[in-house]
Amino acid sequence: MNIPIVQEILSANDEIARENRAVFAQHQLFVVNMMASPGAGKTSLILATIKHLPPDIAPGVIEGDLASSIDADTIAAHNVPVVQINTGGNCHLDAPQIKAALPYLPLDQIKLLFIENVGNLICPAGFDLGANLSLVIASVPEGHDKPYKYPGIFAQADVVVLNKADMIDVFAFDVEYFQRGIAMVNPTVPLFLVSCRTGQGIADWTSWLQHTTQCRTT
Amino acid sequence: MNIPIVQEILSANDEIARENRAVFAQHQLFVVNMMASPGAGKTSLILATIKHLPPDIAPGVIEGDLASSIDADTIAAHNVPVVQINTGGNCHLDAPQIKAALPYLPLDQIKLLFIENVGNLICPAGFDLGANLSLVIASVPEGHDKPYKYPGIFAQADVVVLNKADMIDVFAFDVEYFQRGIAMVNPTVPLFLVSCRTGQGIADWTSWLQHTTQCRTT
16 A cells, blocks of 8 residues: 555656756756765765866755755855755655755856755665766775665666775775675776865866766757 | 555554563563664674673674675674564664564573664664664764754664764864764763774773663663
């Protein structure tokens, strides 16, 4: 009896995700859905990426959190247009929340929209937001076994960023084991090792993102 | 129309949680529900705690993961009775899953049962498993803002452990800010700073847990 209702929710979500996708296309806006555990460095990666982007790729941000506007305040301090969504107790963003946030962003002035999903390696994977790119961020202190334990989210990633890579030795993080875990569910997904703290790897990642953004919106 | 169905699920869960609680009491078993982000160190804390416990407090473990038996294998290698629950895609353990796992544990030989919930700072908070103690583990690399962003799980914690405390300086982690965030939703909850890697703080934490276990089961 529950399954049809869940399907209804998902198909209603997918319908609005399609509408969002059409709005993004109309505004030539490239949209990244960022998914990660709490504290993996989603906001830090947004800031590090924005710093490296050329000025013609104007960024915007939608922040998703259960509560607080801590991340939106951080983004706003860098003069980037940002909207905060507080989900209450909800463990993921959904397409209707994104649709509701869009009127608060200057869509014609933005080229690249980061959607920072709720910190969660499970639930966000099930909900299409209408984004062009699914980015999964892992971080070294979480451990190299995450792709084996949370295969669903790695399976649907278009790109994976491993943050806090300056801590690989400190946490005895086995990059090859981590990569094999991703390859089991997603053999061709690109992986970037970065440290938002030291700047390591950010240029390569940003250059890839910039290229991908330009290929898909032109 | 959805809310009554969710309530049905929750009240069915609560009913079975009550049954679990009765089984635990009957076997004089103290049960800890461990909740944390992916990679905060739940399995490491179980192992570090077990190592410090006196031999008369025999431990057992239920491991909850979306997929894999990595953590259960680690526990089993230490000759501790363990059952692995794979939730499929589910973002939390529930009381029926615990009930189903109990026949696979030597309940009369165990005094302290650790239930390692799915790595998730949101969903596990909503589901009573029948445990005696709700333990929330945070870790330093996740950042000091977690209580502000995920207040629900901190609000219902009986005790909080901050792991990877040897990294406080490296990650510029502000312990007072973290504590203030917890105090906003849970003013009297005890907090222990530990490092499972270096052993820092484990003796104090284990001594508190041992005392709590003995007070509640005698």
